[in-house]
Amino acid sequence: MKEVIADIDRWQAAGRRVAIARVIGVEGSGPRDPGATMAVSEDGEVAGSVSGGCVEGAVVAEALAVLESRTPRVCTFGYSDDEALAVGLTCGGTVHLLVEPLDW
Amino acid sequence: MSGELYRELRAALLGDEPVVLATVTYVEGAAEGRTALGAKLVIRPDGRCFGTLGDPELDRIATRDALAALDRGLFVTRHYGPHGEARRAEVAVFIEVFAPPARLIVFGAVDFTRALVEVGKVLGFAVTVCDPRPVFATKTRFPLADEVVAEWPDRYMDRVGPELGPRDAVCVLTHDTKFDVPAILGTLRTRAGYLGAMGSRRTHERRWQRLLEAGADEVELSERLMSPIGLDIGARTPEETAVAICAEIIAVRTGRAAGVVTSLRSGAGAIHRG
Structure with a gap:
């Protein structure tokens, strides 16, 4: 979380809204542990990471959707989730993310 | 916002x-x-x-x-x-x-200390070297240490001990009972999760006696003191020994030290074999 603060400060100073995605659970092998954090500004700038890179694109899309809906959601990526097969982790694990607007 | x-x-x-x-x-x-x-x-x-x-x-x-x-x-x-x-x-x-980084406190500014400081930093510890002898306890000798303190171990522990918790580790590397005993007794009064002391089996036995004479509780010593320090991976050089010590710190923190991996104190033979 700490590593994304400077970017969040910059975005907020410019009046841009921010979404945060955090790894809240990993099953099997996962590239990043719980707590890994990515911040996304409303114009699609990204700070931090939640995987080795394999699901980052999909997470940005979720973050922008969450800024639109203003409602937190839990997203799951990995082989155990049929809907997410297209963005499955190369390591074969499953990662659960909480994606939410930074409105708290 | x-x-x-x-x-x-x-x-x-x-x-x-x-x-x-x-x-x-x-x-x-x-x-x-x-x-x-x-x-x-x-x-x-x-x-x-x-x-x-x-x-x-x-x-x-x-x-x-x-x-x-x-x-x-x-x-x-x-x-x-x-x-x-x-x-x-x-x-x-x-x-x-x-949480701020866990602490690794190394008593004794000896040969093995520099390597332990380096491996400790790799693992993310905030590392302190403490030795009462100002000639040895210098930042020049331990450039990677976050803190180098020339102070008696018991005095240092009186000051810092109350802040220590289960994530923190203390390694006593002096092999000199006059420094080891106060360092170990001082650490036993803290909540530090790991306490290890270096030395041959003979040093260990002599130190154990001195600790008992100084009033240490034998049950508590058996439970908490990892001595001789380190996992039995055949380490010899300061760098290898630092890895053996840090591996044991990890094993104790993760609850693996008893049985799953073998610590030197669980064995009886020579520390350096073959």
């Missing part, structure tokens, strides 16, 4: 102060309507809380669990009933601990 909770969290993180963020990540059944996905508590080590998970009892129980997680430096997900009841699972709370 972000609000009070993020402001508290941000201030603690930037100030390198410990803080816990508890977030609701799952809600069902009776908890719905009361608690919402994303509800949060920011918890400081003194128990001060900001925000709410949606129920005062749930807040109280989650705060208790958050402080326990902070003590151990672990991230956990806990499941509760709508009012924090145990053995229920209507609410899941992700407890995220932000």
